[in-house]
Amino acid sequence: MSAELQLIDTIFFSDKRKNLLLLLKEGPKTIEEIKTELNVSSSPIMAQIRILLKEGLLVQKRDSYELSIKGKLIVPKMEPLLSTFRVFDENHDYWARQDLKTLPSHLLDRIGELGSCKEILPKRTHIFDYPPEIMDPLYRSKTVMEISSFFRPGYPSLYLDLAKRGIEVSLVLERSIYEKLISDYRTDAEEFLSLENTHLFVCDNKIELASSIVTDRFISLSMISKEGRYYNHEMVSFEKSALAWGQELFKYYKDLSEEITELKSN
DSSP states (O other): HHHHHHHHHHSSOOHHHHHHHHHTTTTEEEEEHHHHHHHHHHHHHHHHHHHEEEEEEEEEETTEEEHHHHHHHHHHHHHHHHHHHHHHHHHHHHHHHOOOGOOHHHTTTTTTOOOOOEEEEEOOOGSSOHHHHHHHHHHTTEEEEEESSSSOOHHHHHHHHHHTOEEEEEEEEEEEHHOOOOOOHHHHHHHHHHTTTTTEEOOOOOOOSEEEEEEOOOEEEEOBBBTSSOOEEEEEEOHHHHHHHHEEEEEEEHHEHHHHHHHHOO
């Protein structure tokens, strides 16, 4: 086994070693502190410490253990990778179906920030609506931002209702979706734009994903499959890191878009 593979095996293929390295990222710990914080006994954890000492990832100073210089360089880079593993492992079948290239590369590299996600499958009674599971947190949000490359019939009335309730609503729509909105729901669109807490942006670039809702409470991501199909499944996360990731996704498409402040006369 090469030195690189040996190091990967040492770090990732033992939960005890992995947890110990992440614990020592906080600073030096005595064996008693390690046992208490990791809830382990002396013999098993000492075996792992000896392995990490041999690999040069730890050093012992008197009665405590800490990361070596090598360890301090490597361990901080473990966390994004471990987060990415967790995102894909928790919903393996969902991610395996999706065309991940539809996400901006800088955000795909940080997909681990989505954290703990849940796939929501629509029921037949809600096939063209937002899933009922996100409607309550949606209405309890202070801000709602959506990117969309497809049209739901319930869009206009939903977002108008949210805005009338004082929620700040910002939408980025692909040009064809915007044109359908003003063609079929012009009155709702005009009323939406007349409110002070609304923003509407039109993107002439292709929006590669189906949609993404980002609020101050959750993010919902709906993607296109590798076959180019849309299945109306939502991947939802309520973690703070996911909200920040979603805000960056919204800003990415907003920066490619033109803001619409009023509708042109027919």
